[in-house]
Every structure is written in C-alpha cells, then in structure tokens.
Amino acid sequence: MSAPAKLPPFDPADPLGIDDLLSDEDLAIRDTVRSWAADRVLPHIAEWYENGELPGIRELARELGSLGALGMSLTGYGCAGATAVQYGLACLELEAADSGIRSLVSVQGSLAMYAIWKYGSEEQKQRWLPSMAAGETIGCFGLTEPDHGSDPAGMRTYAKRDGTDWVLSGRKMWITNGSVAGVAVVWAQTDEGSGGIRGFAVPTDTPGFSAPEIKHKWSLRASVTSELVMDEVRLPADAVLPGVTGLKGPLSCLSHARYGIVWGAMGAARASFDAAVEYAKTREQFGRPIGGFQLTQAKLADMAVELHKGVLLAHHLGLRMDAGRLRPEQVSFGKLNNVREAIEICRTSRTVLGANGISLEYPVMRHVTNLESVLTYEGTVEMHQLVLGKALTGLDAFR
Known part of the structure; x- marks a missing residue:
C-alpha cells in the first residue's frame, strides 16, 4: 500500500x-x-x-x-x-x-x-x-433614463426618420464615462412597429449632443458619471446598429456586463476582508490582538466562507460562458448572490476595524459605499429575485 x-x-x-x-x-x-x-x-x-x-x-x-x-x-x-x-x-x-x-x-x-x-x-x-x-476612444452606454430604470421598455428617448437620416431626442441618466466618451451607444424608441427599440452609435461631437457630469455622489466617487442629453441630434442612416431590434439588444449587453460584476464584487469583498484580517492580527484590546477573540474569529470565518464561495460561483459561471452555456438567469443568480454577500462582507469588515473602519486610510468604507451602487445598477436585487422567481415557477411577477 x-x-x-x-x-x-x-x-x-x-x-x-x-x-x-x-x-x-x-x-x-x-x-x-x-x-x-x-x-x-x-x-x-x-x-x-x-x-x-x-x-x-x-x-x-x-x-x-x-x-x-x-x-x-x-x-x-x-x-x-x-x-x-x-x-x-x-x-x-x-x-x-x-x-x-x-x-x-x-x-x-x-x-x-x-x-x-x-x-x-x-x-x-x-x-x-x-x-x-486601445483606450484611445472611450465609450458609454445610454439606456437608463431619469424616469425609467428597471423598466427600459418605457423609455422616452425617440429616434424618428427624416429622409435617410435619423433625428434623436431624449435624456439618459447615470451614464458611466458619459462626459469623456467619444462614442455613445444610445437606445431609443422608433416607429418601426412593435418592439422597435434600436441602438445608435452616436459620435459625441455631433451637434445637439451633450453630457453634463453628475456631481455630489456619495458612491462611485472615483468614476465619471453623466447625464446624456440629445436635442434633435441628426445622425446618418449608418449610425443605427443593424443587427438587432427590440430590448434583446440592450438586455444582452447588460447580461454580459453583469457577468463581470459577479467577479468584481468579490474583489471589493476581498480587499475589505484582507484589511479586516490584518487589522485583527495587530489591533490589541484587553491585552491581546482582537483576532484572538472568538467573536472576531467567527466574523472572519463567516466572511471567508462567503467570499470564496462567491469566487467559486463566479468561476463556474465563467466556465459556462466559455462553453457557450451561460443563461441570463444564471447571471442573475451570480449577480444577486455575489453583490449581496460582498456588501455584507464589507460591512462586517467595518465592524472589525471599529472606528478606523470609516477612515479612508483603510479601503473598507470606500468599498461599502461603492457597493451600494453596484447593488442597484445592472439590475436591482428585487429585479434579479424576480428573474429567478419566474425561472423557478414559470410565473411572471413583473406585471
């Protein structure tokens, strides 16, 4: 043997x-x-x-x-x-x-x-x-509107035909990269029958296009966030994306982006967890490091379990995407779980650091506040719950 x-x-x-x-x-x-x-x-x-x-x-x-x-x-x-x-x-x-x-x-x-x-x-x-x-041209993606976030089908941005041109008017909100972009992919209603939402590649130097930056954010502060304003923006016929009509286009793009969030959220969680572990090993109270107390070790153990389960989930979904077998419902599964767990890991890490947890000398509070946005964008918790609920029951609770 x-x-x-x-x-x-x-x-x-x-x-x-x-x-x-x-x-x-x-x-x-x-x-x-x-x-x-x-x-x-x-x-x-x-x-x-x-x-x-x-x-x-x-x-x-x-x-x-x-x-x-x-x-x-x-x-x-x-x-x-x-x-x-x-x-x-x-x-x-x-x-x-x-x-x-x-x-x-x-x-x-x-x-x-x-x-x-x-x-x-x-x-x-x-x-x-x-x-x-190459990073020489920055792009942005205009779907969300001031009054239409989780229900993009209700968008009011509209593109109408004028001869061979399109004329685009409307507003988009909470657009990352907006004011520094050279091209904006903008989704708009058209009169092309049922489901006539179309995408347009809009050069941002086109007359009538502007992108005022949104200030006074308490989350994603190290990020450029803008409003997009289209005031009778005239575009040639070849500005429209010819390969898709309807919500399938923007929703498939969102699914691709959500996949990256499944991984990314675990990065924010890892940074906060690492800070908590190092702090627990060096911060002394009652004559010894707080990492030697049972309650602190319980927090660290629980965070480690959720962190690495989340990474395993992300890896599994990545293998499915590489095999061409990743469904949108599975992306919702990953986004719902990993962002929700990541923000809890960051909040618990903050408690390990005590008052120091709110200081920018440590990354924890920065990640907490950033994840408040990540929790909401690319589909809120509630929307992903309903996506999974429909998949599990066959019943649509959206309407």
Missing part, C-alpha cells in the same frame, strides 16, 4: 485551493492586472475618492488598453480574445482596487464595445472597436 500523498499547506489567502483551477495563463493575467492596479490606482484612490474625481482617465484608459483589458473577451478588431474566466479575474482585481475602475472597464468593453461588436455593421466595427480596444 502506497503512502498517502502529502497535503499542501493551508493557504489563508486561498483556503479552498481555487488557484488550482486556474491555468498558468489565467494566473499571469490576474497577476498582471493586480500589479497594474497596485501601481497605478491604489496609491491614489483614496484621494480621488475624497475629491470625487478620476483624474487622468484618458491616460488610464490607454494603459488599460495596452494591458488588453478593454473588450477583453471579444475577438478581432484589436481585442485580446481572452476567455470569460480571464476577463472575470481581471474584473476581480480591478474592483479590489475600486469599483469605479472596474466600471470604467465594464462599460467600455461589456456594454459599448460589446454592443457594436455583437450588433454593429462591419463599417461600425472597423470605425470604433480598434481605437476603443
């Missing part, structure tokens, strides 16, 4: 051995993005967050383009053609730095670029995608 194989040592940073599921290329991509974030974001993010700005966003976009992080899982047109798992790992590392940085990448690649890549004409792809993949 042969001797049993020697077990590897327990790794507190990877208690389930999830790294064993990753290829050498996966690990290299993850480590590259982590190193970039440590060098270019972490030394400055507290100041950016406190000031409510993201200075040098165009330079950051070009650097992210050089890493291959923009439109990362798309193929051709200068895109990296990475796997869904590799894109997810990048999202995790970016959001471990800050949700605003991951949002920049998600909106660029999974919303604006994906819409053009999936539904655009060859001419539109050639015009926009190479420069967007």
